[in-house]
Amino acid sequence: MFRACLSAFFLCCLLPTTALAQNETVEFPIWSRTYAGTLGKKTVEVQLERIADTISGSYCYAPCKDETRYTLHLQGTVTGQVAQLSETIGVAAKSGAWTLILTDGSAKGAWKSPDAKRVLPMVLSETGTPPPYDIRLVADTLPDADNSCPTPPMVHQIRLYRKGKLVQALPTESQGTCSIFTPQFVDMNFDGHLDLMIAQTLPAGPNIPYDMWLFDPATQTFVTAPASLLDVTSPEFDAEHHKVWNFWRGSCCDHGIDVFTWKNGNLEPDGSGESYVMPVRVGTTDYYCYVTPAYVDGRVGYPDAAIKDASGKVLVRGDLKGCDVGPYMLERTRVDVWQKKADGTLVLTDTQGVTWQKTQVNGATRYCPVVPFVNNGQIVPAALNSDPDLCSEDDPNPA
Numbered sequence: 001m002f003r004a005c006l007s008a009f010f011l012c013c014l015l016p017t018t019a020l021a022q023n024e025t026v027e028f029p030i031w032s033r034t035y036a037g038t039l040g041k042k043t044v045e046v047q048l049e050r051i052a053d054t055i056s057g058s059y060c061y062a063p064c065k066d067e068t069r070y071t072l073h074l075q076g077t078v079t080g081q082v083a084q085l086s087e088t089i090g091v092a093a094k095s096g097a098w099t100l101i102l103t104d105g106s107a108k109g110a111w112k113s114p115d116a117k118r119v120l121p122m123v124l125s126e127t128g129t130p131p132p133y134d135i136r137l138v139a140d141t142l143p144d145a146d147n148s149c150p151t152p153p154m155v156h157q158i159r160l161y162r163k164g165k166l167v168q169a170l171p172t173e174s175q176g177t178c179s180i181f182t183p184q185f186v187d188m189n190f191d192g193h194l195d196l197m198i199a200q201t202l203p204a205g206p207n208i209p210y211d212m213w214l215f216d217p218a219t220q221t222f223v224t225a226p227a228s229l230l231d232v233t234s235p236e237f238d239a240e241h242h243k244v245w246n247f248w249r250g251s252c253c254d255h256g257i258d259v260f261t262w263k264n265g266n267l268e269p270d271g272s273g274e275s276y277v278m279p280v281r282v283g284t285t286d287y288y289c290y291v292t293p294a295y296v297d298g299r300v301g302y303p304d305a306a307i308k309d310a311s312g313k314v315l316v317r318g319d320l321k322g323c324d325v326g327p328y329m330l331e332r333t334r335v336d337v338w339q340k341k342a343d344g345t346l347v348l349t350d351t352q353g354v355t356w357q358k359t360q361v362n363g364a365t366r367y368c369p370v371v372p373f374v375n376n377g378q379i380v381p382a383a384l385n386s387d388p389d390l391c392s393e394d395d396p397n398p399a
Contacts, residue, residue: 025156027138028052030182031131036062037124039111046124048074048083051180054145055083074098077145087111098122105130132194133160133167135183149178158183158198160222168221170196172211177202188229189214189262190242196222197235205249207233228267232260241298243270253329257293257300273300277325277333280316281373281382287323288333289316301346306374308339308349313377327371327390330354335372335379352379356396359385366391 028051035046045064048057057074072095076085081103087096093114100109100122107124139153155174160167174181181199188195193215200209212229213222229235234246244260244267256274260267273293280287291304304318314337327333337350352372359368368385384390 025138025140026142027136027159028142029136034127035107035124036127037122039122040120050078051143053077055085132185133162135160143180152176152178152180155180170213170222172198174198174200186237187239188212188237190239193217207248209233210235226266238298243298245295255292257295259300271300277329278306278335279333279371279373280320280323281375287320288325288327289318289323290325302336305336305338308337314374314379316374327384330369333371335374357383361385361388361391366393367395
């Protein structure tokens with residue numbers, strides 16, 4: 001519990017993939033759709049995604065459960081309005097074949113058993129909000145269709161179409177890892193209009209940079225987002241609290257959350273939190289728990305931090321089994337104590353960090369850490385002077 005992890009929504013027309021020889025690029029459609037309907041006499045929920053002429057997805061029999069929603073896999077191709085898909089269960093052999101005719105807002109066709117002896121009709125209706133635009137991407141080459149994880153195309157442009165007419169072209173430089181990144185429609189500034197974003201690249205960690213455009217209702221076009229938003233990597237958008245936030249990683253042992261609020265067309269900081277190490281002592285065993293922040297109800301919180309109960313005891317909420325960091329990040333070792341208010345929210349009431357004590361170690365003067373441990377309902381400082389490697393020749397205490 002003490003360790004902390006692109007959803008996308010995009011839709012487009014069924015125009016065929018086209019080559020633009022003069023620029024040595026290709027243009028191809030993408031979309032993602034969810035459907036509900038019937039397969040034979042049973043109710044199903046279907047998710048389909050198209051990238052160029054490849055179509056894939058999954059389906060489940062209602063009522064769908066988390067553990068079964070993605071076990072029935074679909075993979076195939078689409079030509080014009082006709083999709084041909086193979087169905088498999090997990091990584092097992094083929095369990096069926098689909099033929100679907102895709103139209104605006106619906107799909108219909110048939111499911112066929114592997115031996116072709118059973119054929120069941122399918123009638124599906126698209127769920128969710130209709131797409132504001134059809135999307136086609138311009139790239140240096142077509143995406144690979146066999147899932148072999150090659151170098152994916154570099155996407156240079158997002159083209160937005162409405163009723164077959166090009167409305168706007170947005171420049172980008174976006175390249176995924178095993179597959180392309182696809183655009184997302186999100187209301188990023190909470191003005192009631194869908195904006196557009198696409199990931200640029202996938203670095204080591206959650207710090208993903210994005211190209212982002214805000215919809216301008218006055219001109220009915222997308223304009224480049226302000227730098228205050230473009231500088232936020234891996235942004236998340238909380239429509240309920242009108243907050244923008246992100247989870248970032250500075251290193252293997254440094255994670256944090258920043259929260260922002262829109263003001264006069266720009267994002268302004270509205271809270272932040274960084275990971276730390278919480279020491280806990282149980283009997284003669286010491287634990288060092290890596291505590292990461294979380295975004296909770298519009299603000300930064302620490303679900304695994306220590307909490308003071310009504311009797312005044314300081315309690316640890318997480319599982320100590322994963323608390324194996326060790327006493328090696330003393331500059332970020334502390335105990336934060338939170339207490340529940342009458343309205344149910346938590347407020348930070350106390351923070352105790354490491355201090356340094358002058359002592360003799362092997363006949364030499366050293367400064368050794370005094371670490372605050374959560375111990376039997378209290379915070380009990382303990383000097384760690386048995387390990388010379390934890391001690392310092394110089395005084396680390398602030399002047």
